[in-house]
Amino acid sequence: MNKSLFEIFKVFFIIGIQLLGGGYVIVPLLKKYIVDERQWMSDEELVDFYAMNQCIPGIIAANIATSAGYRIRKVRGAIAAALGIILPAFFIILLFAVLMTGISEYKIVQDAFKGIRISVIVLIIITVKDLWKKSVNSFFSYVLFFVILTALLLSDISPSLIIIASALLALLYSKLRGPDNA
Amino acid sequence: MLKLYFLLFYEFNKIGLFAVGGGYATIPFLFYIQQKYQWFSVDELTDMIAVSNLTPGPVGINMATYTGFKTAGFTGAVISTLAIVLIPFIMTIILTKLITKFKNNSCVNCIFMGLRPASCALLASIGITLFYEAIVPGEFSGVYSLDIKMFVLFLLLIIPLSFFNKNPLLTIAAGAIGGIAFDMF
Numbered sequence: 001m002n003k004s005l006f007e008i009f010k011v012f013f014i015i016g017i018q019l020l021g022g023g024y025v026i027v028p029l030l031k032k033y034i035v036d037e038r039q040w041m042s043d044e045e046l047v048d049f050y051a052m053n054q055c056i057p058g059i060i061a062a063n064i065a066t067s068a069g070y071r072i073r074k075v076r077g078a079i080a081a082a083l084g085i086i087l088p089a090f091f092i093i094l095l096f097a098v099l100m101t102g103i104s105e106y107k108i109v110q111d112a113f114k115g116i117r118i119s120v121i122v123l124i125i126i127t128v129k130d131l132w133k134k135s136v137n138s139f140f141s142y143v144l145f146f147v148i149l150t151a152l153l154l155s156d157i158s159p160s161l162i163i164i165a166s167a168l169l170a171l172l173y174s175k176l177r178g179p180d181n182a
Numbered sequence: 183m184l185k186l187y188f189l190l191f192y193e194f195n196k197i198g199l200f201a202v203g204g205g206y207a208t209i210p211f212l213f214y215i216q217q218k219y220q221w222f223s224v225d226e227l228t229d230m231i232a233v234s235n236l237t238p239g240p241v242g243i244n245m246a247t248y249t250g251f252k253t254a255g256f257t258g259a260v261i262s263t264l265a266i267v268l269i270p271f272i273m274t275i276i277l278t279k280l281i282t283k284f285k286n287n288s289c290v291n292c293i294f295m296g297l298r299p300a301s302c303a304l305l306a307s308i309g310i311t312l313f314y315e316a317i318v319p320g321e322f323s324g325v326y327s328l329d330i331k332m333f334v335l336f337l338l339l340i341i342p343l344s345f346f347n348k349n350p351l352l353t354i355a356a357g358a359i360g361g362i363a364f365d366m367f
Contacts, residue, residue: 113232
């Protein structure tokens with residue numbers, strides 16, 4: 001199979017256009033285009049990249065694309081894949097941003113967005129529920145969750161600071177409990 | 183202007199470095215930027231989240247592009263988009279190289295045991311704040327008023343999601359129709 005940088009870029013661009021919703025949607029798309037149709041990587045590698053990228057900060061879809069691109073053609077492949085995923089999103093959003101400023105004058109659009117703001121709240125709450133199920137499942141995580149939530153609601157503490165502090169606390173906690181329970 | 187570009191680059195690098203758990207994890211950071219710099223309004227930011235869900239592409243990238251564009255036009259969009267992927271891109275390449283060693287590293291696992299609840303709490307606080315601002319708007323001499331229409335819309339949107347498969351597009355479309363319909367009463 002042709003593994004030119006342009007071909008890598010093209011495949012990831014096609015995947016990027018089809019990405020709707022959360023970053024996880026990229027996994028079945030990679031399975032179809034990269035694993036099944038082109039055999040550029042194996043099923044097992046896809047699962048590994050997926051698991052690994054949950055542990056890397058940043059946009060999951062872009063990270064998985066980077067991993068896959070790197071697997072196909074090292075750093076240049078990674079750049080081609082990442083650009084392929086990012087560019088459709090970038091240009092479509094720019095188009096939308098320009099359109100939005102034009103249509104936001106209309107009353108009906110303003111009303112629609114008033115309702116949409118409620119939709120966004122609902123989407124956030126649903127995401128919190130999903131994250132909660134996956135991550136808040138031990139005494140330590142319960143305490144951490146509620147302490148952070150209280151601190152956030154009562155003060156303007158920076159999210160970066162919260163992340164650094166939680167990483168350190170988790171490290172400290174698992175060291176104190178010993179390696180068996182980590 | 184140069185200072186604005188630099189600030190955008192700096193703030194979005196920070197998001198790339200600290201947002202753990204996918205596109206939605208960047209939301210609390212965007213609200214933090216809103217509060218700190220006021221480059222855009224809370225309403226604009228909420229609209230951005232909706233638009234990012236409506237358009238193809240990773241939600242996190244969409245939001246970065248939109249925020250950058252609102253703040254400093256096309257150049258701003260380029261800077262914020264590049265900045266948000268830069269650090270994770272480098273980390274991903276390094277870790278893909280080391281993947282076999284990384285897989286069984288308990289130290290990394292235990293750090294994420296702390297990061298995931300933190301990320302969840304960050305997003306929860308944004309959800310609560312937005313809910314509060316939309317449903318309990320205005321504080322008239324200390325007496326809180328409840329926006330009943332918006333509260334009903336909230337219930338209408340969230341209850342079906344507890345039973346059926348979630349689809350962000352449907353939720354946003356339903357919200358738009360609800361917003362228009364409720365204005366007619």
